[in-house]
Each structure stands twice: as structure tokens, then as C-alpha cells.
Amino acid sequence: xxxxxxxxxxxxxxxxxxxxxxxxxxxxxxxxxxxxxxxxxxxxxxxxxxxxxxxxxxxxxxxxxxxxxxxxxxxxxxxxxxxxxxxxxxxxxxxxxxxxxxxxxxxxxxxxxxxxxxxxxxxxxxxxxxxxxxxxxxxxxxxxxxxxxxxxxxxxxxxxxxxxxxxxxxxxxxxxxxxxxxxxxxxxxxxxxxxxxxxxxxxxxxxxxxxxxxxxxxxxxxxxxxxxxxxxxxxxxxxxxxxxxxxxxxxxxxxxxxxxxxxxxxxxxxxxxxxxxxxxxxxxxxxxxxxx
Numbered sequence: 201x202x203x204x205x206x207x208x209x210x211x212x213x214x215x216x217x218x219x220x221x222x223x224x225x226x227x228x229x230x231x232x233x234x235x236x237x238x239x240x241x242x243x244x245x246x247x248x249x250x251x252x253x254x255x256x257x258x259x260x261x262x263x264x265x266x267x268x269x270x271x272x273x274x275x276x277x278x279x280x281x282x283x284x285x286x287x288x289x290x291x292x293x294x295x296x297x298x299x300x301x302x303x304x305x306x307x308x309x310x311x312x313x314x315x316x317x318x319x320x321x322x323x324x325x326x327x328x329x330x331x332x333x334x335x336x337x338x339x340x341x342x343x344x345x346x347x348x349x350x351x352x353x354x355x356x357x358x359x360x361x362x363x364x365x366x367x368x369x370x371x372x373x374x375x376x377x378x379x380x381x382x383x384x385x386x387x388x389x390x391x392x393x394x395x396x397x398x399x400x401x402x403x404x405x406x407x408x409x410x411x412x413x414x415x416x417x418x419x420x421x422x423x424x425x426x427x428x429x430x431x432x433x434x435x436x437x438x439x440x441x442x443x444x445x446x447x448x449x450x451x452x453x454x455x456x457x458x459x460x461x462x463x464x465x466x467x468x469x470x471x472x473x474x475x476x477x478x479x480x481x482x483x484x485x486x487x488x489x490x491x492x
Contacts, residue, residue: 219275237321249278250388283303
């Protein structure tokens with residue numbers, strides 16, 4: 201494998217080309233609506249989910265051309281969730297990726313509509329893939345399920361519901377972690393499996409879940425130890441808003457130890473795969489090292 205950063209950049213650049221081609225054709229009215237749709241998509245970000253999808257596709261021998269629309273739809277869903285997450289009625293954050301949040305630029309109403317538009321467009325893209333065969337239908341449904349009322353939306357609901365709870369229950373924390381964060385990462389790694397005939401399906405589901413737990417736990421830690429300059433968003437909000445976090449339940453030092461265990465489990469799962477898993481192993485290590 202080439203250098204991790206070089207490889208990540210290659211996958212990310214490939215996806216950015218897909219996204220830019222989509223944006224060049226995205227025309228709608230009113231003009232302000234189109235601008236608000238494009239704004240959050242063009243703020244950048246890690247593009248973690250498309251990168252994961254392409255890298256797993258390489259391990260399983262799935263051509264990227266088969267994955268591009270799924271990666272695009274997944275990034276649209278992820279972006280809509282961030283637009284809505286930043287709203288005053290949700291996490292009430294004024295910044296996203298170092299720039300003003302969508303609602304600070306276009307207003308709350310237009311931000312809600314931008315999120316709705318991104319989600320509906322993602323579903324339209326997924327429906328289009330369903331004409332290609334049964335496995336494409338299954339892959340589209342998997343993403344929809346991960347994003348819906350038994351996935352990310354349920355996690356967001358639980359996150360809001362349990363704000364300012366006096367005590368933290370581990371099963372509730374796990375529910376929030378799995379649904380709010382892990383489900384879309386699971387979608388990213390399972391879709392290539394579905395399109396390859398189900399290779400490593402169960403193992404990739406577990407890998408995506410554990411990676412999601414790791415990602416959210418390190419996010420919780422960074423909300424305590426990070427900075428706006430590095431994260432591009434407000435910090436210290438979890439404690440102020442009484443959020444359900446790993447740091448509240450386990451404490452800071454124990455959370456770091458749990459992150460080590462989660463990273464070890466992710467890497468252990470990858471050891472059972474045939475093919476070159478060096479990039480994914482390095483990605484797991486990178487997620488863990490965010491809190492060093």
C-alpha cells in the first residue's frame with residue numbers, strides 16, 4: 201500500500217470528482233434554494249464514508265463505478281444530517297467545518313428545506329440504482345434503513361431525548377452511538393459487500409459498528425480536549441447541553457482506554473480478510489490517534 205495520506209487523498213479526490221459532476225448538473229429554483237443545497241456540500245470535510253466505501257470495494261473487487269452513486273447518496277444523507285444537526289432546535293451550532301452553519305447563512309427555514317432536499321435527492325439517486333438488479337435494490341435499501349427511523353434518525357432522537365439526564369445508562373449510550381453515528385459507517389462498508397454477493401457481510405457490519413463507536417467516542421473526547429481551530433466547530437458543547445457521552449459515563453482517561461480497545465477490535469476483524477487491508481488498518485489507527 202502507498203502512504204496512508206496519499207491513499208486517502210486519492211480516494212477523496214475520486215469522490216470529489218463525482219460530487220463536482222453532480223453539482224454541475226444540480227439546477228433548481230428558487231436560486232437561494234439551490235445555493236443552500238450546494239453550500240453545505242461544498243464545505244469540504246473528510247468524506248470518510250465515500251473513502252470507506254471505495255476502499256472496501258477495492259478489497260472485495262467491486263468496481264468503483266458501481267459504488268459512485270451509493271457513495272454520493274450516502275454523502276448527501278450525511279450532509280443533510282449535519283445541516284439539521286446544527287439547527288437551534290437540535291445542537292444549535294453556528295459553525296460547521298470552520299464556516300458558518302447553513303442556517304446562519306440562509307436562515308433556519310431554508311436550512312431545513314436544504315436538508316430535506318438533500319435527503320430526497322439521495323433517495324432519488326438510490327432509486328435509480330435499483331433498475332440495475334436485485335443486489336442494487338438490496339444495497340439501496342440497506343442505506344435507507346441505516347439512515348431512517350431504525351438508524352440515524354432514531355439515534356438523533358435519543359440524543360435529544362436524553363439531554364440532561366441525571367444518570368447515564370450504558371445501553372442508552374450504545375443505542376445513540378450505534379444509530380446516530382455507526383449506522384452510516386456500516387452502510388459505507390456493507391454496500392460493497394452486498395454488491396459483491398455478500399462477501400464478509402457479517403464481519404463488515406461488525407467492523408462498521410465498532411468503527412462508528414470509536415469515531416463517536418473520540419468525538420466525545422475531542423469535545424473536551426480539542427480546539428475550534430482543529431475541529432472547525434464549537435467545543436465544550438456536550439457538557440453545556442448535558443449530552444449523553446462516553447466521557448460522562450466512563451470519564452476521560454477510561455474513555456481513551458476504551459478507544460484503544462475499540463481500535464484493537466477493528467484491526468482484529470480486518471486480520472481475517474483476504475486482500476490488502478493495510479489502508480483500513482491505518483484509517484482505524486488514524487481515528488484513534490485523533491485524541492493523542
